[in-house]
Amino acid sequence: MTTGSITLSDDPLVRFILRRADDALVLGHRLSEWCGHAPLLEEEMALANIALDHLGQARALYSYAAEVEAAGHDEDAYAYRRDPVDYLNLLLVERPNGDFAHTIVRLWLYSAFMSLWWQAMTASKDAQLAALAARAVKEVAYHLRHASNWVVRLGDGTPESLRRAQTALDLLWPYAGEMLTSQPDEAALTANGIAIDPETLRQPWLQRITSDAAQAALRLPSAPFSQQGGRRGNHSEAMGHLLAELQYMQRAYPGAQW
């Protein structure tokens, strides 16, 4: 078998699917890093559950990408045998976890968007994606509830938890715009009703975030959404470290199974 890195097709549908699969895999990996470190036993389980939901979404999307690409790749090849430049996830999801507030604020910003995104995708003309969306929309609704409840409790909690939540929001805000930005190579898919233009979700997303932030006594930053590039494969240093951990076993022992 081939054991080196794979090269991706530039088919727009494959890239469209991989972008969301990579978001789910990378965020799921980040959340799984909390195993054994969560501030409460109860939260340990909650974060692991949410991590596994993301892993499940990633697997389903990779399988479908493999079917569409028809280049002999499987979900393992996508996850374990791509170099950082071939990963198409948002910069937001690859950010290191930071403290608990940082992890929760990121999950909140992302889930608020994804709950809208999956909801819209249930109407996709692509039957397979619409079916995946019907399942994912319930999972993400819960992720958003869990994250937003924590955001309110942290923001409206103690001076220390407010300070940490506000710091997290200030640091993550510049990364939040990438998921709201249309990708040029998805225009045709959007016109055909297969994909959706994330710009159309910008206002509803902002409304949800603004309303939660108000409850949490958090101040929305005015900084621009300056950090973008993951969707095109331009990643931060953090991504290399993340993949080193995620891919280690398959890179060191190609094709290993157990």
Add this chain to the structure above:
Amino acid sequence: MASPRFPLWEVFIRSRTGLAHRHVGSLHAVDVASALEAARDLFTRRNEGVSIWVVPSASITASDPAEKSMMFDPASDKIYRHPTFYEVPEDVGHM
């Protein structure tokens, strides 16, 4: 982490086929909403239930273990309280 900020809650789950909620365990959470979420994450991951109750443990009044013999021993030799001395008519069948 048992502290005033993280009080203890008792969790009751009604299974898909069950009629009544059954006690399944306890957990720590900051408030009602968080307790319900934690109960969902801890106790229904394997499809165990369709309804959850959470109750502050502090709201439960328990019998005193030191009074166990006074409370429960007197019932142990009252076998006539068990409905096993009735003759069931044939027509009734299995009861």
